[in-house]
Amino acid sequence: MKDNFIGMLKTACDRTNRGNQVSDLVSVLEKGGFFTAPCSTQYHLCKEGGLLEHSLNVASAALNIGLALKYENSHSLVIAALLHDVGKMGQFNKPNYVPNMVKDGRVTKAEPVQKYKISESKPYASNPELLYVDHEIRSIQIISQYLDLTEEESFAILYHNGMYSNLKYALNGKETPLQMIIHFADLWASRVVESSKEAE
Ligand SMILES: [Fe+2]
Ligand SMILES: [Fe+2]
Numbered sequence: 001m002k003d004n005f006i007g008m009l010k011t012a013c014d015r016t017n018r019g020n021q022v023s024d025l026v027s028v029l030e031k032g033g034f035f036t037a038p039c040s041t042q043y044h045l046c047k048e049g050g051l052l053e054h055s056l057n058v059a060s061a062a063l064n065i066g067l068a069l070k071y072e073n074s075h076s077l078v079i080a081a082l083l084h085d086v087g088k089m090g091q092f093n094k095p096n097y098v099p100n101m102v103k104d105g106r107v108t109k110a111e112p113v114q115k116y117k118i119s120e121s122k123p124y125a126s127n128p129e130l131l132y133v134d135h136e137i138r139s140i141q142i143i144s145q146y147l148d149l150t151e152e153e154s155f156a157i158l159y160h161n162g163m164y165s166n167l168k169y170a171l172n173g174k175e176t177p178l179q180m181i182i183h184f185a186d187l188w189a190s191r192v193v194e195s196s197k198e199a200e
Pocket of ligand 1: 084085135136160161
């Protein structure tokens, strides 16, 4: 999956004259834990590597939607889809998600030390040591240090949560084709593709 992600990103950036910026971005993703991070605390793909898998699912849905709707800029589709959730890996050398440890049994005379285990229903929690910033804003902040996003790509990543975002009043009525495709591809991946996989 990781090779697939890097290959797709490299091709899309090469074709838009940004190929030389990819390796720095990829090393930052590597250091920041992007390739191993989960995608959520308890919902879709809350497991190691979930964020990577989700990003590929969004890229695949976005390309299919783009094809059906004859949207021409497939390179921007790939770049925005693969990178939309980069902010979920965390920032400032702190992961966004940490294991959610819960009490494992009770303290007794025979077992005087409290044991802990990872919660089954909610395996991850938001890192209390990382100041809260909406992940779409964090995505833009991280990516923009290494890759020159186009205005359209930047807009699509920033508003990828559509009306489910704190930014909804800013977006209302100003949607763009790329932003709408990324938003719907993200919904489709998380609500349909990934939820049916988990139900299997
Ligand atoms: Fe997101
Ligand atoms: Fe997403």
